[in-house]
Amino acid sequence: MRRIGKAWACALVVAALFAMGASAQAKWTIGMSQCNLGEPWRVQMNADIKGEADKHPEIKMVFKDAQNDTLIQRSHVEEFISAKVNLIIISPKEAQPLAEPVSKAMAAGIPVIVLDRDIIGENYTQFIGADNKKIGKAVGEWLVRKYGGKGATIVELMGLQTSTPGQDRHNGFIEAIRGSDLKVIFQADCKWLEPDARKEMESALARYKRIDVVYGHNDPSAHGAFLAAQSVGREKGMAFVGIDSLPHEGIAYVKQGILTATFQYPTGGDVAVVEALKVLGGQKVAKRIVLGSRIFTADNVAAGGEPLK
Amino acid sequence: MLKTLRKALSSSAGRAALEFLLVLALGMAFNADGAFFKLGTHRDTLRQASVYGILACGMTMVVITGGIDLSVGSILGVSAVSFSILTMHMDWPWPAAVLACVLLGAALGGVSGGLVARAKLQPFIATLAMQYFARGLAKYITGGKKISTYVTAKSGEVVIKELPSIFKDIDSRILWGNLSIVSVIFFVCIAVAWVFLARHKWGRELYSVGGNEEAARLSGVPVRMTKFLAYAFAGIMCAVAGIAQAAQETQGDPEAGKDYEVIAIAMVVIGGTSLSGGRGSMGLTLLGILTIGYLQKILSINAVPEAWRLMVTGVIVVLAVLTQRRRAK
CATH class of the missing domain: 3.40.50.2300 (Response regulator)
Known part of the structure; x- marks a missing residue:
């Protein structure tokens, strides 16, 4: 003692x-x-x-x-x-x-x-x-400018849907593409996790012949989706868009040509x-x-x- | 017909096989516009189950001794980041990096084993402590950041290095693109674990320690060594799983493997290996791995919302374990 x-x-x-x-x-x-x-x-x-x-x-x-x-x-x-x-x-x-x-x-x-x-x-x-909702909306508007008129099918790999950032990045995005010829064909809650995003993307690839855009609620999700598409040789012509833009993640992925765009969440x-x-x-x-x-x-x-x- | 069925169901293996077949039937019923019937879907299912499966191999050994290992996910994380640092940042040749990770995994598992076998800590406590420690270690090694090919050079300049070829090799496929290397690694782990468990003296000792420790001691089984080796073996499996995880992510994430221990335990238990020790086999674990792996895939291709996935998984785990218990006494 x-x-x-x-x-x-x-x-x-x-x-x-x-x-x-x-x-x-x-x-x-x-x-x-x-x-x-x-x-x-x-x-x-x-x-x-x-x-x-x-x-x-x-x-x-x-x-x-x-x-x-x-x-x-x-x-x-x-x-x-x-x-x-x-x-x-x-x-x-x-x-x-x-x-x-x-x-x-x-x-x-x-x-x-x-x-x-x-x-x-x-x-x-x-x-x-x-403002997550504003950023989600910006992603949607950017895609509408890019694909509007041509139409596009979208896979949405969502962040944790019980969290406000996940909900806002979803709601802002949906608001922006409403009324356009862009359509979300597959969505899954990947809880911000890259391995989950890769798995869900594989399911989407198995199910749909045409996927034009992958919208990941964070950059790792978009990156995981890219890896899934690449392993079946379907990444070319697909746009991968993410959010956050950390120097070692999103920005590096854009530099490497993996992501088409990343939107910064400062x-x-x-x-x-x-x-x-x-x-x-x-x-x-x-x-x-x-x-x-x-x-x-x-x-x-x-x-x-x-x-x- | 009925008689053969009843006979088949009187063994754990028969019941585990039935569970697996029922999940497959579920997939055929809910096939997501035919996606379930594509070969690629099954290849991916197998690949996705592989990392959990490798963990479950080690877990089976520990569970048969009557123990449990809660640290497998964290040791996986340590291995994933170590492998990435050694190959990506320090340019080690991959065999050396693999060896280093395996030794590290064995050491961390061995510490849990020592605490259980020598210091007589309860496996739950010892491996829970290791779960915390190893997760902390993974974060310490990396400074909390993911290890990628994007590195800061000595000059302060940021450069993108080439991804070491071993990462692509592990994440590639053979048999005309129909079998992932990750799955091959998983099968090798299953085979090695099966040989130890079913054909080696150590395997018999594991069963006898788990069945009745006192009786095993009296009949001359080196109880401490047997237990220690079970945890060290689990540690090695974690190291292998960590390397497979890093290769698939093309990075080392200090959070990799979080909550994976729960899935590994579920796979072992669903197969019919008893948590109270002394009973089980690698074949049962394989069926458990496939059952859970396919269940996850079927929920995913049908884009089932998260809330339903959790509830369905919970119900199926309980049903499976109840089936296993019926005549197991």
């Missing part, structure tokens, strides 16, 4: 030393709570935040990963409050359960920037995010740091920032894509 007590004491001393060493130089500490680092897109968000923050020696970032657990993320906010950070950036897992801890932080005088997913109520400093990580500095400097910031999106195709990928109107 005494030995265990000693071990605890040692651990406490070490932790205290770490804490002291950490708060040595920077003027401001920003706490960042990420809901799930299991997703490459969120890894990219943290990388974008870090990339921008490294340019500013006056701030120090503290990153936390909630591993897709709402209650862990809740305790992140509480930990940041008791550590008296100067600002909190949170990319919340869920809208409802995180509203309360965020408003507690606001009450404690700590500004909060909400990134990507919104929370219920308006009790935060700023929301930064992109992380907003860099924007969040810039806005955080404004807040810390005492400037007034907009309540909501809706991030613009870009499209990358073979023609413009070298030039960094084109902004969507």
